[in-house]
Amino acid sequence: MPKSLFEKVWDAHAVRTLANGQTQLLIGTHLIHEVTSPQAFGMMRDLGLKVAMPHRTFATVDHIVPTDQLVEPYSDPLAQAMMDELRKNCRDFGITFFDRATGKQGIVHIVGPEQGITQPGTTIACGDSHTSTHGAFGAIAFGIGTTQIRDVLATQTMALGRLKVRRINVTGKLRPGVYAKDVILHIIRVLGVNGGTGFAYEYGGEVFDRMTMEERMTVCNMSIEGGARAGYVNPDETTFAYLKGRPYSPKGAAWEAAVAQWKAVASDAGCHYDDVVNIAAADIAPTVTWGINPGQGIAINETIPDPAKATAVDEKASIEEALAYMKLKPGAPIKGTKIDVAFVGSCTNGRLSDFQEVAKFVQGKKVAKGVKAIAVPGSQIVALQCEKLGLDKILSEAGFEWRAAGCSMCLAMNPDKLVGDQLCASSSNRNFKGRQGSPTGRTILMSPLMVAAAAVTGTVADAREVFAVNNN
Amino acid sequence: MSLAKITSLTGRGVFVPGNDIDTDRIIPARFMKCVTFDGLGEFLFHDVRKDPATGQTTDHPLNDARFKGATILLSGANFGCGSSREHAPQAIQKYGFKAVVAEGFAEIFFGNCTTLGIPCAVASREDIARIAAAIGQNPQTEIVVDVAKQEIRFGGQTVKAAVRDSARDALVNGRWDAIGELLEGAAAVKSTAAKLPYLAA
Ligand code: SF4
Numbered sequence: 001m002p003k004s005l006f007e008k009v010w011d012a013h014a015v016r017t018l019a020n021g022q023t024q025l026l027i028g029t030h031l032i033h034e035v036t037s038p039q040a041f042g043m044m045r046d047l048g049l050k051v052a053m054p055h056r057t058f059a060t061v062d063h064i065v066p067t068d069q070l071v072e073p074y075s076d077p078l079a080q081a082m083m084d085e086l087r088k089n090c091r092d093f094g095i096t097f098f099d100r101a102t103g104k105q106g107i108v109h110i111v112g113p114e115q116g117i118t119q120p121g122t123t124i125a126c127g128d129s130h131t132s133t134h135g136a137f138g139a140i141a142f143g144i145g146t147t148q149i150r151d152v153l154a155t156q157t158m159a160l161g162r163l164k165v166r167r168i169n170v171t172g173k174l175r176p177g178v179y180a181k182d183v184i185l186h187i188i189r190v191l192g193v194n195g196g197t198g199f200a201y202e203y204g205g206e207v208f209d210r211m212t213m214e215e216r217m218t219v220c221n222m223s224i225e226g227g228a229r230a231g232y233v234n235p236d237e238t239t240f241a242y243l244k245g246r247p248y249s250p251k252g253a254a255w256e257a258a259v260a261q262w263k264a265v266a267s268d269a270g271c272h273y274d275d276v277v278n279i280a281a282a283d284i285a286p287t288v289t290w291g292i293n294p295g296q297g298i299a300i301n302e303t304i305p306d307p308a309k310a311t312a313v314d315e316k317a318s319i320e321e322a323l324a325y326m327k328l329k330p331g332a333p334i335k336g337t338k339i340d341v342a343f344v345g346s347c348t349n350g351r352l353s354d355f356q357e358v359a360k361f362v363q364g365k366k367v368a369k370g371v372k373a374i375a376v377p378g379s380q381i382v383a384l385q386c387e388k389l390g391l392d393k394i395l396s397e398a399g400f401e402w403r404a405a406g407c408s409m410c411l412a413m414n415p416d417k418l419v420g421d422q423l424c425a426s427s428s429n430r431n432f433k434g435r436q437g438s439p440t441g442r443t444i445l446m447s448p449l450m451v452a453a454a455a456v457t458g459t460v461a462d463a464r465e466v467f468a469v470n471n472n
Numbered sequence: 473m474s475l476a477k478i479t480s481l482t483g484r485g486v487f488v489p490g491n492d493i494d495t496d497r498i499i500p501a502r503f504m505k506c507v508t509f510d511g512l513g514e515f516l517f518h519d520v521r522k523d524p525a526t527g528q529t530t531d532h533p534l535n536d537a538r539f540k541g542a543t544i545l546l547s548g549a550n551f552g553c554g555s556s557r558e559h560a561p562q563a564i565q566k567y568g569f570k571a572v573v574a575e576g577f578a579e580i581f582f583g584n585c586t587t588l589g590i591p592c593a594v595a596s597r598e599d600i601a602r603i604a605a606a607i608g609q610n611p612q613t614e615i616v617v618d619v620a621k622q623e624i625r626f627g628g629q630t631v632k633a634a635v636r637d638s639a640r641d642a643l644v645n646g647r648w649d650a651i652g653e654l655l656e657g658a659a660a661v662k663s664t665a666a667k668l669p670y671l672a673a
Pocket of ligand 1: 062063107108109128130346347348406407410411428429
C-alpha cells in the first residue's frame with residue numbers, strides 16, 4: 001500500500017494507543033524556548049520528574065530578547081527573569097542551550113534547521129505554533145501547549161489524535177515578483193484561516209519542487225495560520241543539499257544511510273490523501289492582508305473588500321470589524337495606504353535570502369521620511385552571514401535599523417513595539433489585533449520585498465513597479 | 473495521579489460574542505512575560521475590556537457586574553485561534569471559567585483546554601444565541617454543561633453540545649491530563665525509539 005510521508009512518520013513514531021483512542025506519539029526532537037517552557041519545568045519539579053531524553057531537547061531564547069541591547073541585565077526585569085529561568089532549567093536538566101554567548105542563538109524555528117537538528121522523517125514538537133516551519137524538511141512538526149511540553153520533557157511522547165492529510169499542489173510557474181510568502185498568503189486566503197482544522201498540509205507540485213529550503217520554510221511556517229496543525233514538503237535533493245555538513249547532520253557513512261532513509265520516507269506515488277487542492281501558480285499575485293487575520297488578504301492591485309457586497313453569513317460583520325480596526329475604506333485600493341513602520345524579520349521571513357532580496361532592491365534607495373524601518377535577522381548566524389556579505393551596511397545606508405537576532409516586532413514581548421495606531425508593513429505571520437504591541441497597532445502582512453517597497457515609498461506599494469522586479 | 477472525573481459542570485454563563493477570537497485577544501502577548509501562570513486571569517481579554525485610548529473600562533461582557541462569577545464562557549466560531557501558548561486557556565481557567573461553549577474551536581486551543589480539564593463544547597449558533605438570550609434576561613440562569621450526555625440544560629431547555637469523543641472520554645474518565653498514562657508507556661517508548669535510527673544512537 002502506498003503511503004504518505006505523514007502516515008509513514010506517524011506509524012514509525014506511534015508508541016501505542018491510549019485509553020481515549022489517541023496515540024502516544026514519540027517525539028524525536030523537542031525544541032524549547034523561554035516563553036512556554038518555564039511553567040512546564042515548574043510542573044516537572046512539582047511532580048519530581050526527570051527529562052526523558054535531554055540529548056534530544058534543545059533550547060534557545062527568542063521572544064523576549066531585546067534586539068538593541070546585548071548586555072545583561074536587560075532593562076526589562078521580567079525579560080531577564082525569563083532568561084535566567086531558562087538558563088537554570090537547561091542547567092538543572094542537562095539540556096543544550098543555544099544561549100547568546102554561543103553565537104547560535106535565534107528564533108527557535110530558524111535555529112533548528114540551521115543546526116541540522118531539523119531532519120526528514122522525524123517528529124518535532126515545540127511550545128510554539130509556528131513549529132510547522134520544520135515541516136519544510138519532511139518532518140512532522142507540532143506546536144504544543146505548556147502541559148504537553150511537560151509531557152514531552154517527561155516522557156518524550158505526547159497524546160495526539162491522528163491528522164488527515166490534504167495535498168496542496170501549486171502547479172506552473174510563479175510570476176516575477178511573487179514569493180513564497182505570497183504563495184502561503186494566497187493558500188490561506190483560498191482555504192480560510194480554519195480550513196486546515198484536523199489536517200496536516202502536504203505541499204507539492206512544481207512550485208515547491210523548485211523552491212529553496214528557505215522558501216519552503218516560509219510556506220510551512222504559516223500552515224498554522226490556515227488552521228493546519230502541521231505542514232510539510234517531501235524531502236528531496238534540495239533538502240539533502242541544505243542539510244549536508246550542518247553541525248547536527250549525520251556524517252560519513254551515517255550520512256549516506258540517512259539520505260537513503262530520507263528518500264524512502266517521502267510520500268509514495270499514488271498514496272491516499274483525504275483531500276487534494278490544486279492551485280495555479282499563475283493565479284498568485286503579490287498578496288497583502290487588509291484585515292485582522294492572515295486569511296483576510298488581497299492581491300496588491302485589488303480593492304479593499306466592501307461589507308455591503310459580502311455574501312456569506314458572517315462575512316459582513318467580520319469585514320466591518322476588520323475595517324474599523326484597520327481604519328481602511330471599503331472599495332478603496334490597498335495600494336497607496338500610508339505606512340508608519342516597516343519590519344523585515346521573524347521566523348517567516350528572517351533568513352539570509354530574505355535580507356539578500358531586500359538589500360538587492362533597496363541598495364542606493366532611501367526609506368521614506370517618517371517611516372521607521374527595522375531589519376532583524378532571525379538568528380545570530382543569519383546576522384553574521386548578512387554582515388559578511390555587507391547586507392547590514394546596504395540596509396543601514398538605505399535607512400533600516402540593523403538589529404540583533406530575535407522575534408522583535410513580530411509580537412509584543414520585547415521592546416520593539418508599535419505605538420498607538422501605527423500601521424506596519426510586516427514580513428511576519430500574524431496581523432491579529434494588537435499583535436505588534438500596541439492594542440490599536442495595525443499590521444499588513446506581505447513578503448519582504450513588498451515590505452521594502454513599502455519602506456521606500458512610505459505606502460503599501462507594488463514591489464514590481466517600485467523596483468522594476470524581474471526575479472524569474 | 474488521580475484526576476477529577478468531569479462529567480458535568482453547573483454554573484452561570486457569560487456570552488462574549490464574535491468569531492475568530494484569537495489567543496492574543498484572550499491574553500495579549502505582553503502579559504505573557506511570566507515564569508508561572510499564576511495571576512494571568514486578571515489580564516483575560518485585557519485589551520477589549522479596557523479602552524486602549526482612554527484606559528476606561530469598556531462595555532465588554534466580562535465588565536458587566538451582572539455576569540460576575542460566571543463559570544461558563546460562551547462565544548462564536550473558531551474560538552481560540554492563533555497561538556499554541558497555553559497562556560490563553562490558563563487565563564480563562566485562572567479567571568474562574570470551568571467550561572467553554574462555542575460554535576467551534578481552534579485545534580491547539582481545544583487540546584490545551586482539555587489537558588487542563590476545561591471542557592470545550594460545540595453548540596450551534598442558534599442554540600448559543602438561545603442560551604445567551606436566557607442569560608441576558610436573567611444572568612442568574614443556571615446552566616448545566618453535561619459533558620457525558622453532550623447537552624446543555626438551562627431554564628428548562630435542553631440543547632445539543634458536542635464534545636469530541638477523545639476529549640469526552642478523557643474528561644469523563646478523569647484522564648484529561650495524560651501524564652500518568654504516558655509515563656506508564658515508558659518501556660514501549662524505549663522499544664519504539666530503538667527502531668528509529670536517529671534516536672537509536
Ligand atoms: S518570530 Fe514571531 S511567530 Fe516566529 S516564533 Fe517569534 S514570535 Fe513566534
